[in-house]
Amino acid sequence: MSDRYIHKDIEAKWQATWEKQGLYDTVEMPGQPKWYALTMLPYTSGDLHTGHWYAMTPSDAAARFRRMNGYNVFFPIGFDAFGLPAENAAIQNNVHPQKWTYNNVERMQGQLRRMGAMWAWDREAISCDPEYYKWSQWFFLKLFEMGLAYREYAPVDWCPKCNTTLAREQVWGEDRHCERCDTPVIKKDLNQWKFRITNYSEELLDDLDNIDWPDPVKVMQTNWIGRSDGAQVTFVTEAGDPIEIFTTRPDTLWGATFMVLAPEHPLVNKITSDEQRGAVDECVEQASRLDEIARTAEDKEKTGVFTGGYAINPVNGERIPVWIADYVLMGYGTGAIMAVPGHDERDFEFAKKFDLPIQLVVQPPPDSDAGHVRTADDLESAWPGEGVMINSGPINGTPVGKEEGESVKAAIAWLEEKEKGVGAVNYRLRDWLISRQRMWGTPIPMIFCASCGTVPVPYADLPVRLPDDAQFKPTGESPLNYHEGFRYVKCPQCQGNAERETDTMDTFMCSSWYQYAYVDPYHKAGAPLAVDDMPWDGERGSYWLPVDQYTGGIEHATMHLLYTRFFTKALRDMGVVDFDEPMLRLFNQGIILGPDGERMSKSRGNVVNPDEYVDKYGADTVRGYLMFIGPWEHGGPWDPSAIEGVSRFLYRVWSVILGEPGSNGAGGPATEEDVRGLERKLHQTILKVSEDFGSFRFNTAIAALMELNNYLIRVKQTFASSQSVGAEHGIWQESVRALLLMMAPVFPHVSEELWQRLADGSEARSIHLQSWPQADPQKAKEDEITVVVQVNGRVRDKLNVAPNTAKEKLEQMALASDNVQKWMNGKQIRKVVVVADKLVNIVIG
RNA sequence: GGGUCGGUGGCGGAAUGGCAGACGCAGCGGACUUAAAAUCCGCCGGGUUAAAACCCAUGUGGGUUCGAAUCCCACCCGACCUACCA
Numbered sequence: 001m002s003d004r005y006i007h008k009d010i011e012a013k014w015q016a017t018w019e020k021q022g023l024y025d026t027v028e029m030p031g032q033p034k035w036y037a038l039t040m041l042p043y044t045s046g047d048l049h050t051g052h053w054y055a056m057t058p059s060d061a062a063a064r065f066r067r068m069n070g071y072n073v074f075f076p077i078g079f080d081a082f083g084l085p086a087e088n089a090a091i092q093n094n095v096h097p098q099k100w101t102y103n104n105v106e107r108m109q110g111q112l113r114r115m116g117a118m119w120a121w122d123r124e125a126i127s128c129d130p131e132y133y134k135w136s137q138w139f140f141l142k143l144f145e146m147g148l149a150y151r152e153y154a155p156v157d158w159c160p161k162c163n164t165t166l167a168r169e170q171v172w173g174e175d176r177h178c179e180r181c182d183t184p185v186i187k188k189d190l191n192q193w194k195f196r197i198t199n200y201s202e203e204l205l206d207d208l209d210n211i212d213w214p215d216p217v218k219v220m221q222t223n224w225i226g227r228s229d230g231a232q233v234t235f236v237t238e239a240g241d242p243i244e245i246f247t248t249r250p251d252t253l254w255g256a257t258f259m260v261l262a263p264e265h266p267l268v269n270k271i272t273s274d275e276q277r278g279a280v281d282e283c284v285e286q287a288s289r290l291d292e293i294a295r296t297a298e299d300k301e302k303t304g305v306f307t308g309g310y311a312i313n314p315v316n317g318e319r320i321p322v323w324i325a326d327y328v329l330m331g332y333g334t335g336a337i338m339a340v341p342g343h344d345e346r347d348f349e350f351a352k353k354f355d356l357p358i359q360l361v362v363q364p365p366p367d368s369d370a371g372h373v374r375t376a377d378d379l380e381s382a383w384p385g386e387g388v389m390i391n392s393g394p395i396n397g398t399p400v401g402k403e404e405g406e407s408v409k410a411a412i413a414w415l416e417e418k419e420k421g422v423g424a425v426n427y428r429l430r431d432w433l434i435s436r437q438r439m440w441g442t443p444i445p446m447i448f449c450a451s452c453g454t455v456p457v458p459y460a461d462l463p464v465r466l467p468d469d470a471q472f473k474p475t476g477e478s479p480l481n482y483h484e485g486f487r488y489v490k491c492p493q494c495q496g497n498a499e500r501e502t503d504t505m506d507t508f509m510c511s512s513w514y515q516y517a518y519v520d521p522y523h524k525a526g527a528p529l530a531v532d533d534m535p536w537d538g539e540r541g542s543y544w545l546p547v548d549q550y551t552g553g554i555e556h557a558t559m560h561l562l563y564t565r566f567f568t569k570a571l572r573d574m575g576v577v578d579f580d581e582p583m584l585r586l587f588n589q590g591i592i593l594g595p596d597g598e599r600m601s602k603s604r605g606n607v608v609n610p611d612e613y614v615d616k617y618g619a620d621t622v623r624g625y626l627m628f629i630g631p632w633e634h635g636g637p638w639d640p641s642a643i644e645g646v647s648r649f650l651y652r653v654w655s656v657i658l659g660e661p662g663s664n665g666a667g668g669p670a671t672e673e674d675v676r677g678l679e680r681k682l683h684q685t686i687l688k689v690s691e692d693f694g695s696f697r698f699n700t701a702i703a704a705l706m707e708l709n710n711y712l713i714r715v716k717q718t719f720a721s722s723q724s725v726g727a728e729h730g731i732w733q734e735s736v737r738a739l740l741l742m743m744a745p746v747f748p749h750v751s752e753e754l755w756q757r758l759a760d761g762s763e764a765r766s767i768h769l770q771s772w773p774q775a776d777p778q779k780a781k782e783d784e785i786t787v788v789v790q791v792n793g794r795v796r797d798k799l800n801v802a803p804n805t806a807k808e809k810l811e812q813m814a815l816a817s818d819n820v821q822k823w824m825n826g827k828q829i830r831k832v833v834v835v836a837d838k839l840v841n842i843v844i845g
Numbered sequence: 846g847g848g849u850c851g852g853u854g855g856c857g858g859a860a861u862g863g864c865a866g867a868c869g870c871a872g873c874g875g876a877c878u879u880a881a882a883a884u885c886c887g888c889c890g891g892g893u894u895a896a897a898a899c900c901c902a903u904g905u906g907g908g909u910u911c912g913a914a915u916c917c918c919a920c921c922c923g924a925c926c927u928a929c930c931a
Contacts, residue, residue, distance in 0.1 A: 173927095216849055220926065223848075228930070247931060260931090302929080327929045337931045346929055428930060557926080628869070630858055634851090642857065645869040651884095700859070703868035710868090788864050793912045795864055833911050839863055843911045 005654040007618025011749045015113060023766055024118040026074055028543045035071035036544050037063035038515055038583070040552030040560075043080045046104035048111035050600065050608045050638060054592040057623040058632050058698055059551040060117035064745035065693040067118070068772040074544050076518035077112060077119040079105055081128035082507045084162055084180065087440040090472045097440040098468070101128055111611070116619045116748045118768070123518050127510035131522035133442040134463030135535045136509055139567075140445060141456050142531075142574050148196045149434075151446075151454065155264075155330075156433060158188040163476040164437045165192060167506060168430050169224075169559045179559075187288075193444055193503065194431040197566045201225055201427040203580075204565055213586040214633075220557040226428025231412050233421035235259060235311045235338065237271055237322070243311055246333035246426050249343065250415060251400065251407035253315045254392035255361035256338035257351070259322045260304065262330040263287035271322055273308025280305050280324060287326045302327050302350045313338070314420040316393060325350060333426055341382065348382035362387040362400050362407075432563065434506040439470055439479045441504030449491035449498040458492050460528040464500070478502055511560055512567035515582060519544050535576065542578075550583035553591070561586070587696055590635025592626070597637045608638045620747040621647045627698035627746055649706055650750055653743070656712050657736050657754050670719045670728045679779050681711045682735045686775035689742045702746065708739055738773040788839040789814040791823040799840075807834040814840040 018024065028034075039059040042052055063075040086097035093100075105126060112119065125132055143149040156165045159178035165188070170179040177184045197204075205225050208218045230248035237243060243259065261268055263284045272280045283305040304325030311322050327346055328337050341351035342360045351358055358376040364383045389398045389407050394414050398407040415421035435444065443464040445457035457464055467486045470479035480486050480502040491498035513535075520536035534541075546568075568582040593599060594606025601607065613622050625643040630636050685708040692701035712735060719728055737758065744751040744767050755767035782803060787810060789797040797819040799810065811834050814820055824844050833841040 216926080219849060223927065226930065230931085245931080249931085325929095327931095329930075332930045334931095339931090344931075346931080349929095426930080554925085628857090634858095636857065639857065639870070642870045648884095649869085699857090700868080703859075706868055786864080790863085790912075793863095798864075831911060833863095835863065839912090841863080841911050 003658060005651055005750065007620065007650075007750070008615075010753045011114075011116060011619050014749045014752050015116060018766070018768075019121075021766070023768060024075075024120060025122050026076075026120045027072070028540060029072045030543065032072045033070065034544060035063070035066045035073045035549070036515075036547045037066065037073055037075045037549045038518075038547045038551070039075075039077075040550075040556070041078050041080050041511060041514055042108065043083060044101050044104040044108065045085065046107055048108055048610065050592050050610045053115065053610045053622060054626050054635070055552060055589055056112075056117060057115055058589065058627050058696065060115065060119075061623070061627065061698060061745040062549065062551075062693065062696060064118055064748065064768065065772070067768070068741070068744065068770065070771070073118070074123075074518075075118050075120055076123045076125075077117075077121065078125035078514060078518060078521070079108070079127065080507060080511055080514075081105065081126050082133075082441045082504075082510055084164075084438060084440070087438055087472070090440075091474050094472065096468065096470075098128065098466075101440075114611075114614055114619055115623070118748075120518075123521055125514060125517045125521035127442075127507075127514065128440075129522065130463045130465055131525045132517060133510070134529065135517070135523070136442045136505060136513070137445040137457070137462050137464060138459065138529055138533065138535060139513065139571075140442075140505070140509075141459060141462075143195060143570060144446075144456055145531075146570070146574060148199065148570055149193060150196065151191055151193050153189065153191045155187045155189050156192055157185040158190075159183055159185050162438075165190060165433060165435055167433045167508075167559075169432075169562070190435075192433055192435040193446075193501075193505075194433050194435075195566070195570075197432045197563075198427060198429050200566055200569050201227070201429050202425075203569060204429075204562070207565075207580055211581050211584060211586070213583075214554070214588050217554060217557045217561060217586065217588065220554075221562055224429065224558040224562065228426045228428075230408070230424060230426065231415055231421050232334075232424040233314060233338070233415060235314060237267070237309055237311045238319070239270070239309075241267055241270065243267060243322075243336050244334040245336050245338050246424060247338060249340065249408065250411040250421065251389060251392070251395060251398070252340040252343045252361050253313070253338065253411060253415075254395075255340040255342045255359045256313055256320060257341060257357045257359050258320050258339045259311050260325045260328045260337050260339050260347075260350070261307070261322060262328040262335040263324050263326060264330040265324070265328075265335045267336075268307065268324055271307050271309035276306055276308035280307055283324060283326075302346070302353055304350060304354065306354075315415075321356070323350075323354075331430070332428065342376060342379070343382050343384055345382045345384070348379075359391060361390060361392045363390045432506075432566070434509055435503040436506055437478050437503055439466065439472075439504065441507060442509060443480070444501045444503050444505055446501040447489060447491060447498050448501065449494060449496060451496060452491055452493045452498075455491060455493050455498070459530050459533075461492070462529050478504075480504070508560055508563050512564045513571070515547050515550075515564070516541070516545065516571075516577075545577065546579050546581065547583040549585045549587070551587045551589060554588040587633070589632045592629075592635055593637040595638055595640055608640075613643065617643060617647050618650075618749070620750045621650060624650070624702060624746050628702045630699055632696050632698060646702075649702075649709065650747065652713065653709055653739070654750070654754065656709060656716065657740070658757060659716075670715075672727075674715060674718050675727045675731050676783070678711065678715050678731050678735055680782070681708060682731070682738055683775045683777070683780035686738060686742065686773050687777070687780055690772065690775065693745065698746065701742075705739065705742055708735070712736070712739070740767060741770055741773050744768060744770075785837050787837065789817060789820055790839060790841040791820055792843060792845065793841060794823075796820050796823045803837055805836070807836055810834050810836070810840050814842060 039056050063073050067073040081101050086101050089100045090097045140149060157171045158165050161181045161183040162178060166178060166185060171185050172179050175184050205222060205227060208221060228248050230246060231250035232244060232246050233250065235243045235245060268284065302325060304323050307322050307324055309322045310319045313320055339347040341347040341356065341358045343362055360376050362383060364374050364387050387400050389395050389400060395407060395410045398410045400407045412423040443466060445462060445464045447455045447457060449455050467483050470483050472479055487500055487502060489498055489500050516536055519540045523536045564582050568577060569580060571577045572580060594604065594608060596606050598604055598606060610622060621643060624646040628646055685704050688704045689701045719732060740751045740755050748768065752767045784800050785803050787799045787801055788795050789799060797817045799813050811832055820842065827844040829842060829844055831843040
């Protein structure tokens, strides 16, 4: 075999060998600690881009590190295979989405293999496989039975380009555009299936404390769930109709001078007086149109109309006008508010614009300029801050603090006593809309029968298969709608004519439980299902689950990462899992950018193709480079010249380890200090690298490995020969082996090749089955330490001393220094700070 | 408007209260070569200087401390999230 490092040969050879040996096949080993490492599954786009390499290869290195540290590691892979691009390709190229998808899968499997990752291919799962989606359907039926899946006619967000509805989480930005195609969404009233994720609002919020996830994700989920504490209060119209409102400031109820309903509020029509009907209708019309046009940021000016109707404020019996305005949203709270312009900025603006009365119920402190007690007329904006309750009957005099909420508590207590309202919690989170009007997704296993109503498909009939012969037309409508064989069925209950649900499930449904599918993919393949089935092998599940370490991008913070948490809680309640959270630890990697520092995109022309670099430098170099760029969570630009550094490193390692011994240098045996120096450097490196790998700091770990290699290069010149005997030989052998072991997680191929060559055929066991090198902290200790001597905080001298030299001794030595004496210049010492093994600071003056 | 994270050489970054710039890229000088590439050796924040040495320097301005890139306050800039949430 060649003595040169030829990455192409080596990588191909070891990838084939490992696969043949089944090196990464999954084995459950009861009694041995397990580690379930998971990286977010790729969508079957057909091409593995640099972002995939950036997300997956460090995740693989971390999994390999765990494995070398004695864990039985599970690192599975699969494909998120349903979705719109396949269907669009089908329409454009007249090819079935399944064919398109599986072609892509095949291509991506090859690309994934080139990474040299320890994928558990024996547990691969592809979500568009009927044996996969039959379980998605099984879950749907279970959720339906539990009342967690329901169908509702309601306004929903519709993407006119994708021709489907979207979940609230998939509508982005202030212009409310589609997460996938950026098209602004419109409103439609439709019958849609939803999951009752809101049943778990509180638990989803509270359990964030029990998982080791990055704070930004927790903050985003917390905000998305959006808990507000306050009260629900019932106002009554003059006609006697109740209007429920939610408020976080029930203490300001006495300051409510009008009410505002959302234009879509069901009571609008009834409450509107004849005189106002024209104006109200126009406003409602305008609001509904506004929803259909892209709402722009400038649309901040408040618009509204008086309905002509009045309601009675339950706390003081006052008659207040009822308005409608588009700043009140039907989708939040009850779609109606009490307006307290004195203490709410939005209500204040509205009151000013339409000349409505403003009543202060919290007395602000005296104005320092005016010097008198402030009244509503003095205000240029609402007063949200502290003060004392006034004009508020039973709660007058209660202080209003910044945080305390004493006045709020007093108000709720009074409301509850008088039965005029109750303390209430409101969440921003909405139920998860899962219906999609597209064909390439998991069919929703429901049947509509004229006489029996909505009937679930019996478990034994699963899966409801997608037809192989669907016709794709550019009508924008799902082909399932006009596929007669799919659509028209017999009712499972009465055997009469019935119709299938033709909507399919949101693809986030597939990824909500894929971490469970990997444990035992396609469980009970080909067999009929039953209500009391388990969707995977129980022993395998209880061995591996839950996921110990999840890695992926933060872009899924309020989508996939929220859905899968909900799903796990629902699975727990259906008795399928016995834990509360799917992933115990999460790490968010950053985004790899183009060489210009901008997000990679075809239109910018800054897309880096990883295959090109793998061809040129090898997978090991590309892996190492991506991990060396900087902290994994930061991401950063791809620098096509910086990759040279990692490539050179591997060539240097190669020649250090295989280079002719004794060929470099003057010869002669190494000194004791040379031997000790290498030993110290080695153990310091093991300590550093172990710690860094454990916390995903690959960049500094690789830097430490480079330092060790540089040290080996230097020391090799003073070592007579790596083949010679004694201490010199021992530490050299130990060092090069440890270097390879520590390189193995990042550079699996080249480290295996060199490991085997060092073994000279005698040690055939893969480097990836070896144990991580153990550091000896004693050996890592410095024999001599440099202690800095400062005068007034500026370095003036340095002392070389043994570690743990006594503070008194250090002070003595520092004061004896000529340099220090010079800088002290005879001035008086005010203080001497001594930090052992670090510094002496002499303060003079 | 609100929230989160960040700002250090020409560049990516290291250092999280104690010698700022580890490791790498680019650059400069040298060795090898007929020459180039590759490789190897050396230099590499700015200023004063023959040198030693000293001074300045981690977005800006203050503060805490014997000592601040690191902690606190205010501001500027950037990225991401969120947005009439009652």
